[in-house]
Amino acid sequence: MSEVKRANGHRLDGILPVSEPQVPGPQPTEKDVDFDLKVSLSAVRSLRSSVPTDAHSARNLGTEREGNAVLIDADGTLVTIGYLITEATEVFIGGSDGKSIPAQVVGYDHSTGFGLVRTIEPLDSPPLVIAQNVNKIVKDTPVVIASAGGVKSSILGKVADRREFVGSWEFMLETAFFTTPFHPRWSGGALIDPKSGFLVGIGSLFVQEAGGSGGQEQGNMFVPTDLLKPIYQDLISTGRVQKGSRPWLGMQTTEALGNLIVSSIHEGGPADQAGVQTGDIIDHIENDEIESLGDMYRKIWSVGTAGDDIRIGLIRGSRAFDVIIKSGDRHEFLKIPLRH
Numbered sequence: 001m002s003e004v005k006r007a008n009g010h011r012l013d014g015i016l017p018v019s020e021p022q023v024p025g026p027q028p029t030e031k032d033v034d035f036d037l038k039v040s041l042s043a044v045r046s047l048r049s050s051v052p053t054d055a056h057s058a059r060n061l062g063t064e065r066e067g068n069a070v071l072i073d074a075d076g077t078l079v080t081i082g083y084l085i086t087e088a089t090e091v092f093i094g095g096s097d098g099k100s101i102p103a104q105v106v107g108y109d110h111s112t113g114f115g116l117v118r119t120i121e122p123l124d125s126p127p128l129v130i131a132q133n134v135n136k137i138v139k140d141t142p143v144v145i146a147s148a149g150g151v152k153s154s155i156l157g158k159v160a161d162r163r164e165f166v167g168s169w170e171f172m173l174e175t176a177f178f179t180t181p182f183h184p185r186w187s188g189g190a191l192i193d194p195k196s197g198f199l200v201g202i203g204s205l206f207v208q209e210a211g212g213s214g215g216q217e218q219g220n221m222f223v224p225t226d227l228l229k230p231i232y233q234d235l236i237s238t239g240r241v242q243k244g245s246r247p248w249l250g251m252q253t254t255e256a257l258g259n260l261i262v263s264s265i266h267e268g269g270p271a272d273q274a275g276v277q278t279g280d281i282i283d284h285i286e287n288d289e290i291e292s293l294g295d296m297y298r299k300i301w302s303v304g305t306a307g308d309d310i311r312i313g314l315i316r317g318s319r320a321f322d323v324i325i326k327s328g329d330r331h332e333f334l335k336i337p338l339r340h
Contacts, residue, residue: 025155025181028144028194032156035197037144042125043071044190046094046148047080047103047117055087055335056266067187068147069093069117070199071127077236079130079228080188081204082108082115087334093119094148107235110330111246112227113171113204116235128190131198134224137177138162143200144192145220147185155183156194160210160219166294168252168263170330173223177201178210180219191222199225240331244305247327249312251276255293269333274325276314283320284313306330 030037047069051058061083069078078093085091085105092100101123106116137143139159146154157179165176177191183203191201201222210219234241250269253260260282265272284290285299303310306329313322 023147023153023155023183023185025145025157025183027151028154028156029151032142033144033194033197037151039126040128040192040197041144041146041150041154042096043128044146044148045069045071045078045123045125047078047084047188048092048094048100049085049088050090051087052089052335056333057083057086061086065187068185068189068203070188070190070202071123071125072130072199073127074122076103076119076122077106078103078117078119079199079202079225080115080117081202081223082110082113084188085115085117091117093117093123096124105239107239109231109235109241110171110248111241112173112231113223114202114228114231114235128192128199129197130225130228131193131196131200132226132229134177134200134226137193137200137224142194143177143179144190144194145179145183145186145203146190146192147183147203153185155181157181157183157219160215160217161212163212164294165205165221166292166297168254168293170246170248170251170297172294172297173227175224176204177222177224178207178212178219179222180210180217182206182210182218183220186220189220201225245329245331246301247303247306247308247310248330248333249276249300249310249325249327250330250333253282253293253296260290260293260296266333270325270328274323276312276323276325277316279316281315282312283315286311287313300327303327 049065051063067084069080091103103117103119108115141159145157160180161178165173186203189203205221209215249271250266251271252264254263262280290296310325
């Protein structure tokens with residue numbers, strides 16, 4: 001099983017091996033959906049990738065990663081969650097006969113978290129249709145939560161909430177799906193609308209409070225698929241989104257006791273080069289006070305694009321001071337090209 005990364009209480013990977021079929025919660029039946037359940041679920045395939053030990057992401061995400069990917073066209077293109085394939089030199093997709101089919105990384109988008117791969121030969125399943133509008137998928141909407149393995153690896157669940165998601169690793173979604181019950185093999189899994197059979201989300205995280213702050217029910221976070229359409233052609237053509245990249249500082253930040261605290265620094269990254277240290281408290285951005293982690297990201301990203309200078313106010317012990325960080329492009333810090 002791949003190494004587990006935790007950030008702000010959220011687990012990024014650490015899924016169970018795809019050979020273990022048992023999942024909690026009720027399994028969907030043909031009566032619960034308006035499409036051919038068995039045929040549609042055959043588009044959800046297992047994914048396995050290998051990453052060199054010296055890769056930028058190896059320390060946090062491991063070198064052997066397992067998850068899922070969803071077939072979305074007849075040419076063997078599958079969408080997955082990008083951290084499964086970041087810096088991967090080998091990718092394999094599970095075939096219907098149990099054999100592994102080699103695949104290549106097509107592209108990865110840091111802003112949404114989507115990744116695309118393509119098998120070297122077409123798969124023997126019809127692709128799922130990507131939902132272009134997910135506005136009808138609201139709180140308490142029934143959904144099929146699927147991983148590779150068909151009906152026995154799927155759950156008939158619901159959307160517990162739709163809300164903003166903010167991750168410590170310079171990642172934020174304005175709106176994400178939070179589902180229950182918890183699916184143990186969420187990475188790259190499919191969130192499917194029972195009415196249309198369309199793909200409405202890709203599995204990203206395990207969360208402790210799926211219903212929001214103060215809730216007790218564990219669940220998963222899914223990235224809505226309507227975020228894929230605007231960037232799809234760029235990913236297919238060039239492996240990344242072509243518009244200017246967001247400024248990347250190379251640090252993880254945690255909210256604790258009313259403060260924003262630097263919890264991790266990417267070695268050699270922009271924050272590291274500027275002298276930021278783990279444990280520093282972030283007080284302001286460009287002389288503007290910060291209300292939350294999401295507010296901090298918005299202020300940083302509003303400055304400009306990757307390469308621009310970002311002024312950050314820090315508190316270290318009894319000393320308060322500003323540093324200027326020359327932001328970077330996250331793609332350029334990866335040791336292995338994303339597109340093979």
